Amino acid sequence: IQLKGVTKGIIYLENNLAEGVFTPHRTKLLTVLTSQMATSMENARVVKIQLEMARQLEQQKVETLAHNEERQRLRADAAEKYKEELENFIDMICHEIRNPLNGIFGYVDLLRTIMDDIRVYIGEINNAWTEQGKGEPKQAPIIDHKVQEAVTFLGYLHTCAEHQRTIADDV
Numbered sequence: 001i002q003l004k005g006v007t008k009g010i011i012y013l014e015n016n017l018a019e020g021v022f023t024p025h026r027t028k029l030l031t032v033l034t035s036q037m038a039t040s041m042e043n044a045r046v047v048k049i050q051l052e053m054a055r056q057l058e059q060q061k062v063e064t065l066a067h068n069e070e071r072q073r074l075r076a077d078a079a080e081k082y083k084e085e086l087e088n089f090i091d092m093i094c095h096e097i098r099n100p101l102n103g104i105f106g107y108v109d110l111l112r113t114i115m116d117d118i119r120v121y122i123g124e125i126n127n128a129w130t131e132q133g134k135g136e137p138k139q140a141p142i143i144d145h146k147v148q149e150a151v152t153f154l155g156y157l158h159t160c161a162e163h164q165r166t167i168a169d170d171v
Helices: 024-131 140-170
Strands: none
């Protein structure tokens, strides 16, 4: 059996029972049939190779998809972990901002109370001086004005701290 001049196989035919079985016509027919057999065998070999290549490509495709899915899962996990760490960091920063703000609010309220007490004491001093006939102390309006300024500035401080708290709470 030959294909394109290359021997692909051998067919051994033997007949001891009758003479003249292998006539030139039959031999030519066998040559044509063996040529067809060689072509069919070559086609089968090529198909087998193509099927194996297709199987290997499919296997590579499956492995690549699995690898890509794993990489994508790992990236998603890393992104989720980063997001959680970022949220924890932001929470920590906001907590650290809120703590001093709470102190500021407490001290502002305390200073307002002290300023109110000072105003009451100034009023009592003014009354005492007036009752003694000394008139109003000349420093009383200045002190009252300074106390009012301090209360105003405490209001500004309170407003700024409130703004910072709002920012920290919104984050």
